[in-house]
Amino acid sequence: MNSPRAFGFDTRAVHAGQRPDPYTGARAVPIFQTTSYVFEDAESAAAYFNLQEYGNTYSRIMNPTVATFEERVASLEGGAGGVAFASGLAAQAAALFTMLQPGDHIVASGALYGGTVTQLKHLSRKFGLELTFVDPDRLDRVSGPSMAENAVSLRTGKLDAAQLFQPYAEELIASGAGHVWYAAASRGLTAYTTLVTRRNTLAKRAEELLAMTRAMHRTLRWFAATPAIEIARTLKSYFPDVSEPIFAGAIERYRALGLWGPDPVIRREGFNRLHAAMRAAGALKRDIAYETCVDTSLAERAVAEG
DSSP states (O other), X not given: OXXXXXXXXXXXXXXXXXXXXXXXXXXXXXXXXXXXOOOSSHHHHHHHHTTSSOOOOBTTTOOHHHHHHHHHHHHHHTOSOOOOOSSHHHHHHHHHHHHOOTTOEEEEETTSOHHXXXXXXXXXXXXXXXXXXXXGGXXXXXXXXXXXXXXXXXXXXXXXXXXXXXTHHHHHXXXXXXXXXXXXXXXXXOOOSOOOOOHHHHHHTHHHHHHHHHHHHHHHHHHHHSOHHHHHHHHGXXXXXXXXXXXXXXXXHHHHTTOSXXXXXXXXXXXXXXXXXXXXXXXXSSOOOHHHHOOOHHHHHHHHHO
8 A cells, every 4th residue: 555645845835724615616825703613413512612522612722724724734753742922921921830830930032023032031930930031142062072071061160051961961961960852853743763765776686685684674663672771781891981970861861762673664754743843944945745755665674564
């Protein structure tokens, strides 16, 4: 069975989240001005209002025009879904209420839009939040030092923030000298580590590459099922300078973030997120379909063999 066609960014920007009107064939999204909706029967209405099934209930909660916008933006951003708001302040409030709890500390740019500054000041006062405004132009950005050097600078107070990989992050967390502001892997599935080769090489050396893919599949299964401390002990000789507790903690943190896939098959979601990032950064000048450059046949064979 062929996989559904993956449409490019430009196509999804025009068509995602909407189907042509089945009665008139109209292509444009209509502006639905209704406040209420007709239900098939009482059971369907109950299921909609109880959120057991998806369906329109009342326009103060949802509207087909807004739903098209939400689904279209989610498609373009590679998200699982979207929520639209009537104003930027409403969107910010929803995000802040979701992420914050009393006692948290907000650090924000002092150059924000005036309404946002006022909103943050009111929220911090009413909800027991600590608020600090900083001048982004006065932040010193340091490049050049190694991660080990940056970790030392964080401990001594020479740096306030640094981008670190493991085990430096785990060592700082364990010692109480640092905490995670943002884990990049939390943004969702992204296809970074892959085998890149030409199709003729894939055809000529299929058996060798299949053997490698089998080994990778077995390794991923082992990683998924084995306690972190056991993995750390098994691989300790490769990382002699990292203690077993720190090594195990790093493995658990990576595992919780879903950093390793359950098998070697490249998911469309991961491809789409990487594709969108490369397009946004200008690394790709045009859209490239998943089917054009991804071949999962060897991975699927390895998974089927167990």
